[in-house]
Amino acid sequence: MKRKNMLAGLGLCLMLAIAGCGGNNTANTENAANSGNGAANATNAPASEAPAAQDSYKIAISQYVEHPSLDATREGFLAALKDAGLVEGENLTVDLQNAQADQSNNLAVAQKIAGDKNDLVLAIATPSAQAVVQEVDKNTPILFAAVTDPLDAKLVSDLAHPGGNVSGASDTNPESITRLMQFIAAQFPNVKKLGLIINEGEPNAVVMSGIAKEELDKHGIELVKAPITNTSEVKQAAESLVGRVDAFYITLDNSVVSGVDAIIQTANDNKIPFFSADRDTVEKGAFATVGFKYYDHGYQVGEMAVEVLKNGTSPGDMEVKMQEKLDLILNLKAAEAQGIEVTDAMKAEVSDTASSIIQ
Template identity: 30%
Template sequence: MLAASMAACGSDGAGSASSGSSKEESKTESKSESSGSTGTSSSGSSEEKQTGDGTVYNIGICQLVQHEALDAATQGFKDALVEKLGKDNVKFDEQNASGDSATCATIMNQFVSSDVDLILANATASLQAAQAATSEIPILGTSITDYATALDIDDWTGVTGTNISGTCDLAPLKDQATMLNELFPDAKNVGILYCSAEANSKYQADTIRTYLEEYGYTCKDYTFADSNDIAAVTTSATSECDVLYVPTDNTSASNTEVINNVCLPAGIPIIAGEEGICSGCGVATLSISYYDIGYKAGEMAVQILQDGEDISKMPIESAPNVTKKYVPARCEELNITVPDDYEAIEG
């Protein structure tokens, strides 16, 4: 009887271990199946290099709106992951919120329900939606001007201390003010044009105003709530200002043609916070590469997913370089002479 009892105990123990293994295998299979059914996915040849254990990582990407700068950041992120992990080992569920914060929230909740391995939040509204959706899944931001402002963090130290890190798209605002003064030393009134719904745009406006006033300019904010107000607000700004400054602002970036159609006929030049806006309606910018900051975010993702780095301790990364750039045709039309150290934006 004792021998039979011991045999029964041994059978129970083996059965329990087998059951745990079965559950783990089932979870792995389920994860693999769900990764294949995500929205916009990336798959490739079996000849691509594999991760050490053959893991397939599912990445959710939420981009606030489609425009040149954010598109470049997303592409850089994806390129880094594919290059580092191989096409067979990473799948992307890529979603665009069409400029709507509520849609960002819906997308993020879908990513959480799908149990993605990591989220890329491209632009501030996407990052804020991701923060609200999960405190567990690693979140990398990109095209974020100021993380402390976006995430409402006091006593900023350079790291969030949470499941969030990423890359910053802010070119030095003091240097942008210097650029404006270099090109327009005789201007008196500077209008700062931006969307009031974008917290990071307000941060840039408040910061650069101090630098501009040190040069003796009189500054005034001209804000619009959404794209419906842009033409009217821009018209008001051109009637009262000698030059406009448009910070890195997603609503402006999506409506540069509207802004240009008001400012260019009025003869009012624009210094832009980034190259995409400058190309669409500006004369000059101190530019970063959005592809580069997206790529850097992709490298950070590899460190988290493959190397096991603690995202809560990862510092926010900035663009490695800034470049003075100008739009030759617009500068010529407005009779603006640009120093030799500026690089032309073609097209």
């Protein structure tokens, strides 16, 4: 993975995206790149023809795993369709498939979707998006959500002008990571080592940890990794960091987020501040993040889907989007459980105190 190239692409596209949640093996990544839907052929793929007026629509959703952020993404997506008059059970049929964080299931889900006729396919998380782009016909519109780095995942070759039949939204803004690391450095002077539970098989986690490390290095804080390969190892990884680090941190790492209850429990039992990369985990029991609501992220992609379904817009003509509105989010109950004194200086960094300070 070329992080410098990724960051350069982000800068050129006004920080449009880096992408969500998930990993894939090298073979799948290469297949995605060589697919008729991949970046290598994106600019040569024909734009989808504008659909004729329809009384009803059928869409398929491939979701990599169930956890609060991805579930909220799906709910926001469907809410946007409903607000535009596309209602499941009335004029909209939704085929929801969940891979349960298993790569074999993930590929099988994509192949099943490819064998059906859909007006649009939504892929939630990087592994789902890579498999869908690899398997689904290039004439079927594809949107992705909860993807950390669409360029590195080879879903598109240009964030501003994707081309082909693929577009969507990234769930990461590099500024959210650097701002959180700066908050830790400024407000937690006793944190000299930050423990990161991570599945390095998920490219998005690697990208985000690299950005975090770069900022932490500026403040003399060491990033200590506790690697896992699946969700069942999260508890042991968190416990292995006790006594070795001063705080916990996790990225948008599907395997880790799916087992986050164990991290929260370990943090609370040992009075260790716990920082996350997403709001949903803070609402669940981490102390702080700089982020946004995944429901809003999904709603944003849902609005893109409405353009595709009702107006015949080609995904290739739609820029890859991202969340620009970021805020520091604090959970005061989590602070108490983790032995954190929430100061006025911390609260002063929150812009929207009504919604971003969780009581």
